[in-house]
Amino acid sequence: MDNKELAKKIVELVGGKENVLKAANCMTRLRVTVKNPSLVKEEELKNTEGVLGIVFDGNYAQIVLGPGKAKKVADICIDELGIPKDMSVDEDWVENKEEMKAMQKQSPFKNAIKTIADIFIPLIPAIIAAGLFNGLASLISTLQGQAILPAEGTWKVIQLLFALIGGGFLSYFAIYTGINSAKQFGATEGLGGMLGAISISPNIVAISTIFGLYDADVPLNSILTTGKGGIIGVILGVWILSKIEKWIRKRIPDVLDLVVTPFLTLLITSLLFVFIIMPVTGYISDLLVSGLSLIIGSSNSIVNIISGYILAAIFLPMVLLGLHHGLIPIYAIQLESLGGVSLFPVLAMAGAGQVGAAIAIYIKAKRVGNHRMQKIITGALPAGFLGVGEPLIYGVTLPLFKPFITAGLGAGFGGAYIMFSKVMANAWGPSGLVAIPIMKPESMLNYFIGLVISYIAGFIITYFVMKDNEVKNV
Structure with missing residues (x-):
């Protein structure tokens, strides 16, 4: 059975074209929304050649076809069979996973996890790319150290270029996290990015030293230092920023909003962020790393x-x-x-x-x-x-x-x-x-x-x- 025949068969078994409200590709699945779920012939659909499985929830049917095939069958349903396209579904693999999780009963805990996921999921392609470039740069550097590759010339340029590209994301991870956190919490994205930048600014060390919070002998033991609190601190900081920004905006006249709101928002949030949020989340992060070290970094085999x-x-x-x-x-x-x-x-x-x-x-x-x-x-x-x-x-x-x-x-x-x-x-x-x-x-x-x-x-x-x-x- 070719893809066109499979598409026609699926439409027939879900109650016919008149029973299908919309369809979309979800990476490995064809997702269809039906008017009347009782018209769907589930057992016949499961036994259809090319169908790997079915997940039902209300009037939504996720028909597992596998990577590649799902996209082709969805295109045939939409372009040739005239099924309306579900515009709410992004065909990216990450959005597909979120769609599946949305079918499950949500709780405050799951909603919090979903928010965290929504902050980081858009960054995954950059995380992977940066990791690959850093890995290649490290591999080239290792081979150069073993005299397998020349230490200078073209290979040196390649090594530096790969390290530059990888560092272009990972060195500023906190900024990207701040921007995406602002998107999720309804804050101004640029302000969220600025808070992330504040967390990795070298001026943090100077401020920390003035207040006696910096340990020059063991910087990582400092109460406050650059990067303290990491991404946990940035996420919490941006969440607080979003609350402060909304509170201020309601009270500032429209004519002054563009200037006064971001200024006051950053001033208040930055004070809280530097002197309270970074030290507290830094302490939490240190505890978490220590706990992880006991479990997944133990010296005990x-x-x-x-x-x-x-x-x-x-x-x-x-x-x-x-x-x-x-x-x-x-x-x-x-x-x-x-x-x-x-x-x-x-x-x-x-x-x-x-x-x-x-x-x-x-x-x-x-x-x-x-x-x-x-x-x-x-x-x-x-x-x-x-x-x-x-x-x-x-x-x-x-x-x-x-x-x-x-x-x-x-x-x-x-x-x-x-x-x-x-x-x-x-x-x-x-x-x-x-x-x-x-x-x-x-x-x-x-x-x-x-x-x-x-x-x-x-x-x-x-x-x-x-x-x-x-x-x-x-």
């Missing part, structure tokens, strides 16, 4: 192995609950304080465990003649290897449930190895094989080994836990 296993094993349930976005500030804190991220490579093993589990299910599906499941796995596995886990989650492991658990148990072994070998990344972003380039040069091989361990462990555990009849009847 047994602690490393256990924590690595647990973190990788529970990550997929965290993704389903939408809690994984709460880890983004931790990534950022690690990047700021350690120059790299050790938590991300551990959690990336979760997807690899799922790949191994899917391969085990494929073998069993072939044995019992479940050709539909074989086709689903064949279509979803390439994306799984490349770090796109949704097709395997919604098409294979979650519907069967047991493999969803065994995939995590298998991933834990890879996570334990990653933590034990102290793998460090230059940034965070997509997982799977495509994350190898964003690892630090000395960590690339161990990261790959961790993936292989997760593949194998996920396969073995799933193969022996799942019964043939459980795969046959799905």
Whole structure:
């Protein structure tokens, strides 16, 4: 069945064109909004060739087709079959994930996590690019130090250029965070960026010294110093800035608003930010880093192995609950304080465990003649290897449930190895094989080994836990 035939079949099974209000591509899924959900033939749709899975919520249907195919089928539905396009859906992969999480019941905690995610998600492409450039610059520098590459000339220029590009984002991470925080909190974006810039200004040290808050012997132990509080401080500072700005704007005459409001807002917020927010959030960040060091940076190998296993094993349930976005500030804190991220490579093993589990299910599906499941796995596995886990989650492991658990148990072994070998990344972003380039040069091989361990462990555990009849009847 080609893409056009599949598009026509899907429209037919969701109640026909007259029952479809709008459609859109969500990376690996075709999302359709229907008038009458009772007209949707869900079982027939699940068994349709090319459909990897379905997620229903009210009158929304997320039909999992896999990367690439989902976009082509959506285009056919909209351009050739005349289905209205859902303009509210951004086809970017990040927006797609947020759409899925929006289906879940929200709580103040989840809303807070979503706000944090919305601050950092637009920055992910830059984070990845900066990490890659810094990683390449570090690799070239290492090879130059080993006399494999010349220390001067063209390679020196390339090394400096790559370091310049990578530093162009990561050196000013606080400013970008301030701008995006202002967007989320309804403040003026430029003011949010200015607050971020204040946090990394060298004048902080001079002010801190005057008030006796700076430790010249051990600067990092200072109550107040450049970067103190990190991105946590910037986010909190911008949130307070947004409240102050709105309060002042209501009380300032329109004719004076453009001049007086930003001036007073920054003056008041900056005083609070420098003398209260930065020291307090700096103390919190220091405690968090210390706590993380006990768990994921311990000198005790047994602690490393256990924590690595647990973190990788529970990550997929965290993704389903939408809690994984709460880890983004931790990534950022690690990047700021350690120059790299050790938590991300551990959690990336979760997807690899799922790949191994899917391969085990494929073998069993072939044995019992479940050709539909074989086709689903064949279509979803390439994306799984490349770090796109949704097709395997919604098409294979979650519907069967047991493999969803065994995939995590298998991933834990890879996570334990990653933590034990102290793998460090230059940034965070997509997982799977495509994350190898964003690892630090000395960590690339161990990261790959961790993936292989997760593949194998996920396969073995799933193969022996799942019964043939459980795969046959799905």
